[in-house]
Amino acid sequence: MFDVNYFSEATCCTVQSQTTEINRVRKDMYNDTASGLVEKHPLELPDPLGPVVHVQEKLFVPVKEYPDYNFVGRILGPRGLTAKQLEAETGCKIMVRGKSSMRDKKKEEQNRGKPNWEHLNEDLHVLITVEDTQGRAEMKMRRAVEEVKKLLVPAAEGEDNLKKMQLMELAILNGTYRDTNIKTHAPIFISPSLIQILPSLGNAEGEDNLKKMQLMELAILNGTYRDTNIKTRKTTL
Incomplete structure (x- = not known):
């Protein structure tokens, strides 16, 4: 008989191991001065003051200057990890919108012109939104814009350290990453x-x-x- 509880505990341990390994790889790359990556410090926000406001900003992707560059993959990362990490760091919602923002091109064409899909008529862009009190929202937005702009500058071939990190993260998620410095259990x-x-x-x-x-x-x-039936701790990637 299939034991759901046993499998749940085993798979949760596997996911926790993957998360730990991804965080370890990130830390090692940040500590490697040759990698060119700089560890970011958390935002120090003031106490909330005043009503909550909605702030948004669009950053257009330079696809005309770099037509063959995979900006969408660079911004989102493997399984959306890069975007999720930016959201956790900035407190903003980060979405890729506009032409060629959907993986399924046929579905994109079908949705073009429909209500709530108006963005598909715009050039490819990153939509950043945040809800907070005015001062806090502005600080979060500035940080998010700064980080997203870095992703919109293509790196030279072989010197893209973010891509190297994303490839490592993807390998970890797929169970194919191997590091000779540590011992790992066989993946499920x-x-x-x-x-x-x-x-x-x-x-x-x-x-x-x-x-x-x-x-x-x-x-x-x-x-x-x-x-x-089980309790799990939330881990931010």
């Missing part, structure tokens, strides 16, 4: 073909337990898995 099998967990994990007759396991594994990696 991850199915790359499934993208979300089934809403119910019952033992219905004829249900494929392997498929359930694969769905759970990928849902945990994607951050969409919820198990009320």
Whole structure:
């Protein structure tokens, strides 16, 4: 019989190990002065004063100057890790919008002109939004704009340290990263073909337990898995 609780504990340990390894790699790269990466210090925000406001800004991507450069991948990172990390650091929401912002080009064409998809008629850009009191929102926005602008400057081939870090993070998530300086446990099998967990994990007759396991594994990696029987700590990437 498929033991959901046992699998949940095992996979949570795997995800925690991946998170620890990603953070270790980042720290090592930041500490390596030759890498060119500079560790960022957290924002020191004042106490909230006044009403909450909504602030947004668009930064257009220089696709005309660099038509062959993968800006979307650089901004988002593997499985969205780079954008998520920036959001955690700045307190802002960071979204890629405009032409060629969607991976599925056919779907992009289908959505163009529809309500709530007006941005697809604009040039490719990064939309940064934040809600906070005026002073705090402005500080967060300045930090986010500063960091995103760095991503919009292509690095020379072989000198893109952010890309090196992203490739390492992707290898860790895929279970293919190897570091001879540490010992790692064998990773649990991850199915790359499934993208979300089934809403119910019952033992219905004829249900494929392997498929359930694969769905759970990928849902945990994607951050969409919820198990009320166990407690997990949130880890910011």
